[in-house]
Each structure stands twice: as C-alpha cells, then as structure tokens.
Amino acid sequence: MPEPWYNAGRWVLASCRRDYDRNVTSQRPAPYKLGIVGAGQIARMTHQAAVKLGITPRLLAEEHDDAAALAAPHAVFSHPDALSAFADTCEIITFEHERIDLGLLERLEDDGMVLRPGIKTIRVAFDKMHQRRVLLNRGLPVPPFTEVRGPDDILDFASVYGWPMVIKSVRAGAPGERGAWIVESESEALKVLSEQGNRQLMVEGFQAIVKELVVLVVRRPSGSARCYPITEVIHADGVCKEIRAPASIGHRVATEARELALRLADDFDAVGVLAVELFLTTDGLVINELAARPHNAGHITIEGTPTSQFENHVRAILDLPLGPTWATAPAIVTMNVIGGFDRIDPTDHLAEALTVEGVQVHLYGKQPWPGRKLGHVTAMGDDLEQARDLARRAEAALNGRRAW
Ligand code: ADP
DSSP: OOOOOOOHHHHHTTHHHHHHHHHHHHHOSSOEEEEEEOOHHHHHHHHHHHHTTTTEEEEEETTTTTTTTTGGGEEEOOSSHHHHHHHTOSSEEEESSOOOOOOHHHHHTTTTOESSOOOHHHHHHHOHHHHHHHHHTTTTTOOOEEEEESHHHHHHHHHOOSSOOOEEEEESSSSSSSOOOESSSSSHHHHHHHTTSSEEEEEEEEOEEEEOOOOOOOOOOSSOOOOOOOOEEEETTTTEEEEEOOOOOOOOHHHHHHHHHHHHHHHHOEEEEEEEEEETTTTEEEEEESSOOOGGGGGGGHSSSSOOHHHHHHHTTTOOOOOOOOOOSHHHHHHHHEETTTTTOOOGHHHHHSOOOOOEEEEEOOOHHHEEEEEEEEEEEESSSHHHHHHHHHHHHHHHOOOO
16 A cells, blocks of 8 residues: 655655655655645644645644644654755645744755745744834834844833833744733833843834734735735734624725735745734834734634635645635624633533534634633624624633623
8 A cells, every 4th residue: 555645754754755755756646745834723724725625735743732733644853854854755845833943944945945935935924023124124114123132222212212112022932922022111121021031032112003904915926916805803911812804994994905915925925825914003004014824814714705815825835826815704703712721621612612503613622721722713794793793602602601
C-alpha cells in the first residue's frame, strides 16, 4: 500500500529528501504539495478548506494537541532545523502565525522554496516595528510610535504624546500570549517593561477608537485580488469577542478602507489573505496592523460568503481562480467561545448549543483554559440584532449559561 506524500514525517526526521521525492513522483502526480507552518485553529480551518479541494496539506505543528494537528495528518518537530526539514517536503509553504525566524525564511526563499506569502510581505507582517516604519514612509496613517530600548524612550515619548500610551511587542508571542498593554502612567509602563524585558518592545500613541475594523483582501500572484465585506470587531478584556459584518460605517469610509487594503496588498505583493486591521478614529482611518494570513475576523466568511477566507487563501497561494467574496446575508455575526475560569468544556454543552437553530457551531478541540479561544459560532439574519441574538444564545449555551 503506497504511503501518501504528506505522511512524510519519518522521512523528514531521517533527512531522506530523495526517498521522499521519489515516492512523491511515483505515487502522487497531484501538483499541490502544500505545507502549513502552524497548527492552531486558523491552520485547522485552512486545512479543512484545502481538503475540500482534494488537497491534503502537511502541517508543521508545535504540540500533538494543537487544534489542527488533532484533525490532520501531521508531524511534530521541536529541533531547530524543523522548518527547513519541513520545507524540504513541500513545494509551497504558507503560515498561520508569525513566530518564525525571518533569517531562516529568507534563506529558504533564496534556496528556491516557494513561500506564500513571499518574504517581501513576511518582513512587513512579522515585525510590527518594521511595519510601522514602512507604512509611515509611504505616507500612510499610523499612530505615532517609537522603539523602546529602555525607560527613557517611554518617558521621552510621554513628554511628547502624553498618557495613556500603548506598549507593544514587536514580534508575536506564543498562542494566547498578550502583545499589547495600554498604560496610564509611568509606573504602569515601567512595570510592563520589567515584566516583558526579554521581548523587543515598541510604544505608540493611544488612539481614540470609534470602531475597530478589519478588511480582508485575498490576492493571487498575478495581482488579481478580492475584498471581503468589511468586519467590525468588538473586544472585551483585550480579547476579540464578536465580529460583525457588514460593519456599520458609511459608504465613504468603507470605500477608503477597501482601497487602502487593496493598495497595501499590491504594494507588498501579498499572496493569499492579507488582513488589514484598522482603527476608525474621530480623525479618520488609522492602520493598526497587517496580518498576512487568514484572520480571526474572517470566521464570518465561512458561512457568510460563497468562498471562505480559508478556501480563497488556499486558492490564492496555489494560484487557482478566486471565488466570490460577497455577503450571502444582510447581517452576519460571529461570537468567539472563550474559556472561563470555571474551565467549562464547550463540547459538554454542544447539544444545548445545537438547539439554537440556524447557528453554525465550530469547536477547535482545545483543552479549556481561561481566556483561550475554544471555538466560535456564526449566525446570519435580516439584521444585526437578529443575528446577534442567535449567536449570543449559542455562545452562552456552549459556556454553560442558559440564555433563553
Ligand atoms: P495584538 O495583535 O496582540 O492583539 P493589537 O495591536 O491588535 O495587539 O492590540 C490589541 C487591542 O489593543 C486592539 O484591538 C485595540 O483595542 C487596542 N489597541 C492597540 N493599539 C492601540 C492604540 N494605539 N490606541 C488605542 N488602543 C489600541
């Protein structure tokens, strides 16, 4: 019985690339040897979308119980050469997170590996400080910012921009690890600095946010690109709780946001999904962050558009035709299912949640920890209130609360 190409973990660990190549060509003429670096819920949903198209990606997981690793053939690596070895088994690799050494990715691309997105996009997306500088140099709207090398940088910044300010980690942390701190005073800032002293930090001016928006663009290597309906994200305690589409913004702001996102995707040669996080402030749109991968705010696209962000990401990185991205309902609401201190496992309450008819339940198979994203629910309706009500009931049920 021949082994499928993706089941290559043992070959990789033995560094038997040739064996692997020979097996691949003799067994599997399919052209799509796709690898996903990361195995959280974003990779899980990307994997599911690829499987729908007849493609079974390999995953570079960190832990055996990563959300995607639970649902897919995978390999778990922990040694430093893991990524290079993994890349040897793939023709194209894509990323679900930013915790990857940039130098290593540069070397891979120099060696001919197809990274999607490519290194030009990755450099901008993986390093918030570099991202801010590049955007500023292009005259685009970003909050004022500076690098933090020590307390003096924070105090100098405060003397110009005042308090509060926002301290951020330049590089992404581990899943669930906080990356932004709004600080009101010198003592709060110095506390963050001492607690996060081992991370590269930056500080930026606090923005008077009216709404937080996310524009998802999906782009093929040829440059053809599509935007999804703009979403509005609602945070509580620093965690994204709710995603709504369409965002309740005017036509002018929506057009500006879409044009900005499309321009950024072109400027950075994005391939796949580029998520553009925006603050709508009293002074207009400000760019918060670019993420070059499917994004949490795009969960609404699974049921709320004809082609989910995950499927279109797969299509784009394989240079296949993109699918339509319009909204299929007047209102779509996703609520995240976040673990509480009671450590309730939403799977125990699946039956109750499924009685809320019309709601789509997605659980990621994760152990329930406080603050951890365990799943999400999506509801559609004729208006936002109707969709919110359905989603809220299902989310409450999954968290063991009775909401009707
Ligand atoms: P992370 O990527 O770690 O989630 P973000 O940069 O997205 O970090 O910041 C998390 C949240 O903090 C944002 O969604 C927003 O609510 C708030 N925030 C971030 N930057 C600012 C800012 N400059 N001014 C005001 N609030 C901010």
